[in-house]
Amino acid sequence: MSDTTAAPSLSASFGDRRRASASSDIDPWDILRAIWARKERLAVLFVIFMGLGIIWIMSMTPTYVAESQVSIKPRTGEVSRFDNEQRPPEADVIAIQSEVQILTSGALVPELVNKLKLDQLPEFNPSLRKPGMLDLLAQTLGVKRKPAPVSPATIQEQVLARLSIVRLSESRIIGIRFSSENAARAAELANTYAEIYISRQVSDGNALNDEATTWLKSQIDTLRDEVAISEAAVEQFRSQNGLFQTSNSTLPREELTQLSSQLVQAEAERSTVVARLSLARELVANEGAIDSTLEVLQSPLIQNLRQQEVQLRAQIAEFSATLLPSHPRMKTAEANLADLRLQIGREVAKLIRSLENEAHIANERIRVMRERVNKLKTRMSRLGQQEVELRALEREAAANRTLLEQFLARYEAASARAAADAAAANATIVTKSVIPAKPASPNTQAAFVLAFVGAAFGSLAIVFLIEALAPGFRTPEQVERQTGMPFLGTLPDTIGARSAAGLAAAVVRAPYGAVAEAMRRLQSNVLMARMNERPVRTVLVTSSVEQEGKSGVAGALARLMAQSGYRVLLLDADLRHSTVAPTLGLQRTWGLTEVLNGQADFDRAVMRDHSSSLHILQSGGQSANPTALLSSNRMSWLLYALVQTYDYVIIDGPAVHAASEAPALSQLTDVTIMCVKWGKTNRRVVNRALKFLAAASTRRVGIFLTGVNRRQYKRLADEVTDL
Template sequence: MNVHNPPAADPMTDDDGGLGAQRRMGGGLAEQFDLRRLANMFRRRMRLFGAVALVVFVAVVLVTLTATPMYTATANVMLDTRQEQVVNVEAVLSGLPADSSVVDTEVEILKSRRLAERVVNALQLDKDPEFNPALRTTGPIGAIKGAISGALSALTPEEAQDGAVAEQKAQERVVDNVLSHLSVRRSGLTYVINVSFESESPTKAATIANKFAELYLLEQLEAKFEATQQATEWLNTRLDSLRDQVLADEAAVQQYKIANNLLSAEGATLTEQEISSYNQSLADARAQVAEDEARLATARRQLAGGSTGDDVGEALSSPVIQQLRQQRAAVSSKVADLQGRYGERHPEMLTARRQLTDIDAQIQAEIQRIISNLEAQVQVSRQRAGAISGSLSNARGTLAGNNQAMVRLNELERTAEASRTLYESYLNRYKETSTQQGIEQSDARVVSNATIPTGQSSPKVPLNLALGLVLALGAGVGAVVLAEMLDAGLATAEDVEQRLDVSYLGAIPLLSSVAEGRAGSPVDYVVEKPLSSFAEAFRNLRASVIYSRLGEPVNVVAVTSALPGEGKTTTSVCLARSAALQGHRVIVVDCDLRRRSVNRLMGKDPSVGLIEVLAGEASLDQVVATDPATGMRLLPLANTSVTARDVFGSPAMDRLLDELRRNYDLVVLDTAPVLPVADTRVLAPKADAVVFLARWRKTPQHAIEAAFRQLLGTGAHLGGVALTQVDMKQQSKYGYGDPGYYYAEYKKYYVS
């Protein structure tokens, strides 16, 4: 029944305190979501799953069958993006823009409390028992309520006020009930809004749905009409005051002009026109000065550069210079002819040269006259510009005085113009608004009215049953998962090794789950059926313990647990008897000073025992008893062995264990639980190995971890954990890969 696993790191000396906290958190994700593991989980929780699923499904069926049939009627309202343009004026209250947010807003308006109140009042739904819970009560209670309502008129003002509050609350409850039956939603991404109403009566459902659509359109028209009427009244009042203001402002402008002699022509004063003329003349004069100065400067530069004046612009255009140049050209031609014919000293030659020199002198004199003329023109231009500039300065001085008066005039004119503009805009808007009264249009229209439904909308029996089945399955799964999460016990070898990080020593089956027919005591069954699976479990346990410390002998074994009732004594005796049947020298030492469970199990009631041996009051041979069935030896506790002394930590206990090691192959110490008693922490380090027992699916993991912490630092060697009282029939539903998973396949291998 046991598959030995390699021993893990010693939890009593491990750095993390022997608990392996990080690796005991549940294993890897792949292992947690193993399909076989899930299947096994549902196999062992099938009854819980079926019970929860059945209860939920039956509840859904009962609710569906007992529910009142309801009928739903739907009216379709469309936001109309096309508006009739009767007059080409802007409306006081503009139409709704065609975007998604506006459609969603109108949906909320259709679901508003104000609109629901109007529907309730229009159809008197407060008198309908379907929506007014107060009217559903019949019999004496209804009569009492009627009497109370009739007596409200005779109450004092304070009491009547309380009655009015109660009536208002009742009205609010009716509105709440109506809204709870209303469903308004947008049809996809269109501008169509579906207004649905659910009622016990199909006719009533259609009537209320149509009334919601009708009052919604009416509310839009009323809002536009009220806005237009208020705007018209306000504009009319405002125009009267604006008209008086315009007249006053324009009169102030005219009076100021007369007082300050600010006459004007063509939009400008006379001084401004004079300054404008002077500015133009001054600009022309300054341009002429610049032109004359440029001509003079150019001529002077040409002369300064070595020019004879022939290339000066005014000289080129002078008719005198042109004539002199023609004469000079003729004389030059004559000189050239005479020079070739007579030579330089000829009288005619000398005469011709004197003529040429005289002509050149005349040309230079003419050029000097031209330069002098240019200088005179520059002086004249400058004087003209200066005169115009002086006149302009005088005109500007006059204008400065006028401008001081114009500042106030401009302010008065701006005020008058603003008043006039404001008055005209209000007047135009008043005329437009007046023409709109009576032609307001709703921004929506009813596409189709609600018709009387022919079939009920709820409860939908097939859908409810399908959803109920899904809900039942989900509830069953949730119950199974919750039960598994709350199951803090250990069930498989994998649980022990992964969650506790210690070696798994084996499983001790529950005798009733493996024995055929009626079975007696487990300690007797080991002897009576030595080849049974129950006896084989203890042989496997002994083999696991022996090899828990590789390379070191294991003679003294301490059997303990976290809590009482884990099967320590039964396991200790069965382990010893099984080993004795194999021919080993075995002794069981009862170390549980408070319970003395070995005595009760073996039917012994000695007068001396372990305490007397340790105290030196009796010898070991006098105290040890022999099991006649197997030859196992027993060192019991006497009934009077009650002491507060630390007997297990004494040197006498060390000497006793040394003696038992020499004389026996296996020494089994049946100790007390770790958590309630401190004796085991003293005794455990003296053993070669500690066998820690945990009851299958019962002992909480936290209790085991707490016991490990108690043993931490004592120097004890934890051989591993063995599961006791394992139901092998149920174990096959746990842990794919665990030895118990295959019990049905190999149980016939044993002799019952």
């Protein structure tokens, strides 16, 4: 067996370029060249986009913006329900933001709509807008209905969409901006909205004041009732429990104090009477000392009797000097003296009985007073808890009375302040909007710049995406960079060479045409290819998928080499879909299958091309196992025998993804030519086919692009000598 099946050395070469390792990255330069190649399309897209931009700019409705400015002040003129009068708070960030939220909430929009009758303007009422030509046509055809009347909420949304509220830097100034298609209307909207805001603030402040004063009045009425009820409860409790109030205490307590004082005084008086009675009794017992008592001294009768006694004693003493005791006058005087003493004794006894009666009366009085004091003390022990309850009722009544007085004072102050601030607002209009002189949008110059930039980028983006997403190979650089295999050349897409038969006939019919020249460049690569420092002898022509033009390339290459004087055999090894016979215009006959199976000799199976000196071995009949047949030793022996007879053996093999024989054939041949449809065959499919071939053999594979658009290729490729 010859060295046709030997492994190639590292010095093997095939193709006309120095190649780097395979890479699937997209080369930006390839994309740029592809974009430049499509500059006409790029220009058309740019013109289209720019035209759309100009139409968009011309169709834009001018919009005018007017601004009114209001200044937010600290809130005054409001009456609080619960707080006392305080200094008005300063307008802080939160308060200003709250006012901004009020302005943007839409609460004032319904009043603005009603005041300016915005629902009757087409700008704010879509149902009043005149339909365009397309809308009229659609309505006429019944495709689109006439617009129904819009709701007030929709109109309010239209107004809100044209309103913007901004706070000017860190100040207390708020700008009210309105945009409109009409300059005067924009100014009117801004000014009216500011006036409505001020008016609403005044009405809200008055409503708040009215609410607060009404609440205070209701509280005062309630407190009046509570004060009356609590005071009546105090008086009723006093009456029921006898707790009548004196200057500093209750009546029972005052009575107890007085009785206690009277009892002490009565006991002192009784002691005096008892002492006098005891003294009188003692003096009576001592006979004669009774005259020294106060009662005796103060009794006129006893003193008169004592004087009479003294006179009688003096008379008796006078009689005793001249008369005997038995003298009648002496006896009469003695009798009168005895009678007088008896009267004095009786009077003294009366005085003692009087003192005894006085002492008895004093004792009885003290007894009665003690009973009364004891009763009052018993009652006071019961009235202690009642006094506690009474004081609680009094405190409640006093608290209600104090609260009532406070609410009355606050009500009077609130009424006075509400009346004084009835027309005050917490904001003032600083600047009224004027009619704008020019529209705020659109900015024609900026819009044209934007349209130009958008058209440029849009057209570039579309062309870029078209090229970036293009599935196939377009340039030699793409082939070599993404496959790592040599680029062998290109086959132009010509009308007469689009079929396999037309391609094979083109090199004969037009030997100096574009197809023939492309095939000569491929022939040159084959002739210059080396394996182990020797020329290659066997060439496999295949493709990743079918319909890539491999059979036409194989037939054209074989005919061209035969015309060049080489002994060439074209071997049809596509046992499943044989195309060599129809490509070269031959009748089907015995072929490779019969030769390998021993059913026919090579001399009987080989045929000669009627247009050249090319010898042809067709595929022959169907084989039950084409892969096994082409991988057999007989196939190796056959190729060995053929290279002994022919200078070159060109093998038309099956597509890699269509059958499994292509990897087996690549092991038996020196080099492989893979035909790839220019710009159509998916790159991943090609790379996968190359991996299949690399897994089966280390033989060199070259890429040959077929069906190339010469005009686009010349713009894409750096080298245009291929076409």
